[in-house]
Amino acid sequence: MKHILTLIFVLCAAHLSAQEAHSILRNMIRSFERHESLNYEATMRKKHLGKDDTTTRNGKVFLQRAKDSLFGGRIWYTTDDTYYKFYDLQYIYLVDHKEKKATVYKAHEQGEWALKGNSSYDLVWDTYLDATDLEERIKHAKQLRKLADTTIGNYSCYTVLLQSADDDDVTERFRTYYINKKDYFPILWRASLKYQGNYQYNERLATSYAWDNVSESQFSPRQIPGGYAVDTFVMKEMEPQKLDSGATAPTITGRHYQAGLAETTINFKGKITVLDFWYMGCHPCVLAIPKIEKLKEKYKDNPRVQIFGLNAYDTDSADIARLPKFIDYNPIHYPIILLPDRKMAETDYKVKAWPTFYIIDEKGAVAFSTIGYDENLFTDLSNKIDELLQR
Numbered sequence: 001m002k003h004i005l006t007l008i009f010v011l012c013a014a015h016l017s018a019q020e021a022h023s024i025l026r027n028m029i030r031s032f033e034r035h036e037s038l039n040y041e042a043t044m045r046k047k048h049l050g051k052d053d054t055t056t057r058n059g060k061v062f063l064q065r066a067k068d069s070l071f072g073g074r075i076w077y078t079t080d081d082t083y084y085k086f087y088d089l090q091y092i093y094l095v096d097h098k099e100k101k102a103t104v105y106k107a108h109e110q111g112e113w114a115l116k117g118n119s120s121y122d123l124v125w126d127t128y129l130d131a132t133d134l135e136e137r138i139k140h141a142k143q144l145r146k147l148a149d150t151t152i153g154n155y156s157c158y159t160v161l162l163q164s165a166d167d168d169d170v171t172e173r174f175r176t177y178y179i180n181k182k183d184y185f186p187i188l189w190r191a192s193l194k195y196q197g198n199y200q201y202n203e204r205l206a207t208s209y210a211w212d213n214v215s216e217s218q219f220s221p222r223q224i225p226g227g228y229a230v231d232t233f234v235m236k237e238m239e240p241q242k243l244d245s246g247a248t249a250p251t252i253t254g255r256h257y258q259a260g261l262a263e264t265t266i267n268f269k270g271k272i273t274v275l276d277f278w279y280m281g282c283h284p285c286v287l288a289i290p291k292i293e294k295l296k297e298k299y300k301d302n303p304r305v306q307i308f309g310l311n312a313y314d315t316d317s318a319d320i321a322r323l324p325k326f327i328d329y330n331p332i333h334y335p336i337i338l339l340p341d342r343k344m345a346e347t348d349y350k351v352k353a354w355p356t357f358y359i360i361d362e363k364g365a366v367a368f369s370t371i372g373y374d375e376n377l378f379t380d381l382s383n384k385i386d387e388l389l390q391r
Contacts, residue, residue, distance in 0.1 A: 040209035072129035279313035
């Protein structure tokens with residue numbers, strides 16, 4: 001009976017904790033809706049998957065709520081003294097002090113990427129403008145708990161933990177909010193996840209902030225310094241460049257990972273060669289590995305076919321030390337060649353997107369190429385190899 005009562009107590013406590021956490025997050029969202037604008041200074045820290053180092057940036061952000069289908073309002077931010085970006089409900093502006101120029105993007109035609117397409121955007125608390133994503137996370141939370149109250153700087157804070165459901169190989173998806181009890185501003189926000197044994201971590205700590213202190217002039221193009229060149233970005237629809245079919249394959253020399261990092265030059269003559277340009281932090285590259293392994297298995301007894309994984313990113317001692325763990329999760333039985341620099345991939349082989357695949361024929365000429373991962377990758381590569389084998 002005692003154990004049953006203890007279990008009931010624990011379940012009730014967990015339920016109350018979830019209710020409190022839900023209420024605090026809802027109050028935070030309501031507090032956003034009561035304020036016309038928000039500006040703050042903050043420190044951002046980020047650790048990427050497969051990396052040991054944490055990057056730190058300091059910056060300023062100005063946000064103003066408005067009727068807007070793209071972001072939910074106006075945005076201005078910077079993380080250093082060399083540039084800043086802002087959005088005025090129609091255009092996105094990138095002001096570059098080094099180049100003394102401003103680039104203008106038609107936001108509603110060309111999309112959000114011009115403002116959001118870099119890691120510095122993590123500094124922007126855009127949930128203030130549009131809480132839809134947070135609402136969905138609350139609705140589908142795997143776990144929602146109020147933790148012990150804490151103090152951040154001079155602010156007494158509620159602490160709320162939100163865990164989202166696992167997504168394939170992505171697990172331990174946590175977000176922790178440290179929310180000022182006085183006005184429900186999130187002084188500190190942390191997010192983390194685990195993928196194949198590696199952790200990614202984001203943190204945004206506000207060092208100062210103010211409500212309703214931003215004027216519309218903060219987002220005006222008139223702030224662009226006089227004398228700066230102003231260019232309008234033109235979107236060009238271009239196929240990513242690759243080596244032309246029939247072109248001679250450039251020489252590849254690198255360190256053979258499985259052979260003790262011995263220097264190796266790939267010999268194309270008399271072989272049908274599959275080249276896979278990849279790196280550990282590229283998710284589509286990781287998805288492609290089982291397809292290349294399947295290819296390796298199909299042609300393992302055919303001496304005319306050889307396969308190489310070419311990596312120009314994971315080449316320093318720290319990255320190489322992580323490769324065994326990566327290969328535990330993603331078995332690779334074909335040779336991995338660590339390239340001496342990115343030039344061989346990006347210039348010699350025109351690799352601009354990862355993964356990129358080439359098939360080189362027995363005369364050393366490009367016979368086939370494809371960019372990116374899809375479910376037909378094995379079939380596409382296998383069909384071309386079979387065609388070449390029949391010649």
